[in-house]
Amino acid sequence: MTFQANFGIEDLGPYQVHSRREIISLLRNIGEHNQLVRMVIKGGTESVVTSILQVDEASNAVIIDCAPSQLQNQRILESDNLSFETLLEHIRILFFAPHVNTCVYQNLPAFSFAVPTSLIRLQRREFYRVLTPATNPIRCTIQMANEVGEGSVTVVVTLQNVSGGGIGIVDERKLLDNTIGRIYRDCRIDIPGGASIVATLQIRNSQDLTLTNGKSIRRLGCLFMDLPKPMMAAVQRYITKLEREQNAKATGMG
Secondary structure (H helix, E strand, O other): OOHHHHHOOOOOHHHEEOOHHHHHHHHHHHHHOOOOEEEEEHHHOEEEEEOEEEEEOOOOEEEEEOOOOHHHHHHHHHOOOEEEEEEEOOEEEEEEEOOOEEEEEOOEEEEEEEOOOOEEEEOOHHHOOEEOOOOOOOEEEEEEEOOOOOOEEEEEEEEEEEOOOEEEEEEOOOOOOOOOOOEEEEEEEEOOOOOEEEEEEEEEEEEEEEOOOOOEEEEEEEEEEOOOHHHHHHHHHHHHHHHHHHHHHHOOOO
């Protein structure tokens, strides 16, 4: 089992954390910040949104929320390859567990697994993502070929995060062709303040997620392809603006 196999990222050695104290501290911070955690099961074909409820150092256990459906919970219990991904203060955190056990937390069913012996704390600039505001969602308009005739179909999706290398989008109705490598041209991202970015996007990863309310959505990771310099400058300005707003909010100044 390797992080490269789970997440498709090369050369993770410099970003691996082995200190038990630091691992426990990071996991507790994720729980205390109420960060949602993506749990990938069945070798990456299915994922569930969960959260860390408690990190019990004495019993060497991490306790997480169950999935909303019994069928998913059964598949989680049967899995021998569980991967986890989340963000903590804009830094990507990756870890995995070979299996989970059922338990009870505050009189409700939950899962537990052993505190991981290592995790990944990615700080490289190409992995630095900024979450877009949920209260003022950013839309991306994508033109897709009409399967029943000539012309195209317009699909509007929501940005989940943005980086200098690409965007994460949520396709709630699963309308887009999510084939890895699929290219969409002339995609328009409408940024607050009147600016628009026109970009060519390539699908790099796709995950179907089940939310805590049972709704199934699709999250797509998209790469900017040959983004013109003026458009890249607009992306960087927007990232800087988001960082300032989020930092101001975190310090009580916003």
